[in-house]
Amino acid sequence: MLNRKSRARPGHERASLYTEITDKIIAELEAGRVPWVQPWGTAAIKAPLAMPRNASTQRGYSGLNVLILWGAVIECGFSGQSWLTFRQALGLGGHVRKGERGTTVVYADRFVPQGERQLAAATGEEPGTIPFLKRFTVFNIDQCAGLPDDVAGSIVPPPSDQIEPQAEALIAATGADFRIGGARAYYNTTGDFVQVPPPAAYFEPINWHRTAFHELSHWSGAASRLGRDLTGSMGSKSYAREELVAEMAGAFVCASLGIVPTVRHADYIGSWLELLREDNRAVVRAASAASRAADFLLGFPQRPIASVDEGNEEAA
Incomplete structure (x- = not known):
């Protein structure tokens, strides 16, 4: 969630977040590592090759979040590609283990201000939209305890x-x-x-x-x-x-x-x-x-x- 300062300055928050993400990708490329390519199938990697998904909704993560979550799986040695927010873990009857650090992912979208809605209704033109970008924290199911077996199970790769x-x-x-x-x-x-x-x-x-x-x-x-x-x-x-x-x-x-x-x-x-x-x-x-x-x-x-x-x- 955004703190009060970042809510007051959404444009600054977006610029800071874009820069933070871009700097990390640049550092990876400069080091010879390509974020959308990982050493799946090697002895050092526990997790199976798969697209990351939310273990509660079963929806797959997309865009930049795929790169972020793949990188976290490799860096932290997680055994699976399934993730939950803190509240989702509680809602499923489990919890995030004490002391675990989450992974920050981002959500980007656009919204239509009320003034634009009214103007569009009056003129028949398309309303203007404002982009927004926010961050939130997810935890790999390896970082959780007490989850039902059908949630805690790993994604099974195809034969x-x-x-x-x-x-x-x-x-x-x-x-x-x-x-x-x-x-x-x-x-x-x-x-x-x-x-x-x-x-x-x-x-x-x-x-x-x-x-x-x-x-x-x-x-x-x-x-x-x-x-x-x-x-x-x-x-x-x-x-x-x-x-x-x-x-x-x-x-x-x-x-x-x-x-x-x-x-x-x-x-x-x-x-x-x-x-x-x-x-x-x-x-x-x-x-x-x-x-x-x-x-x-x-x-x-x-x-x-x-x-x-x-x-x-x-x-x-």
Whole structure:
């Protein structure tokens, strides 16, 4: 909760929180650690690969909170990806253990002031909105005691033999013009198609799926879908911003399917750092857009997978 001073100065609070979050992400990138990629599956990590969720509501966390909570799981050695507020733990019949320190997550939204509502009603125009950002504290279920067994249980990852079939079913379910062939992966904005080299071109077969979801994340941003700015040329800030969105979105989709995320374009880290240093809201916006992209892709109903023939290698 915000204290009285921060309530009196909401703009200052937002700026401070944006800077605090951005500085932490910058420090991670400068140290060679990418916040949306974690060493899941190693002996040092107890928690299974999964998207973090609220153990009371079962709702998944999104945007920047995914990065914050993944980082806390790694740093603190938690065994699960489920979280609760102090009051939620009490409401479920349990409690947070004495002396435990919570993890700060953020909530961003916009509200319509009463004056704007009245003006909109009188003019028929869209009301103006004011953004707000606040922080609150959650605790991993490892930090709680007395919780019911069905709440305290860990998220169960999908069976390994179902991961690739599910990934291929999702690719097919999107209905995207998805072409296999050529020597490089990309999304063609003019022709509205994705092209990815054949699986045999990848050292690890699962890298083909990681690449596919990165490019489909770009595809999700077309004007007819989520409407992101895809006009930037390589080297521009808008290009770096879109690559940051696609990196995170691809990681969120992969984690949701049980695929360990990896960095698809490490050569862009320098441009991401430049972007974050210039705009302390860039990472918050990118993570939010990434969650929308991931939710958009994961929202397609999956049908039984069909074989996909290799397409034309020529780019449009």
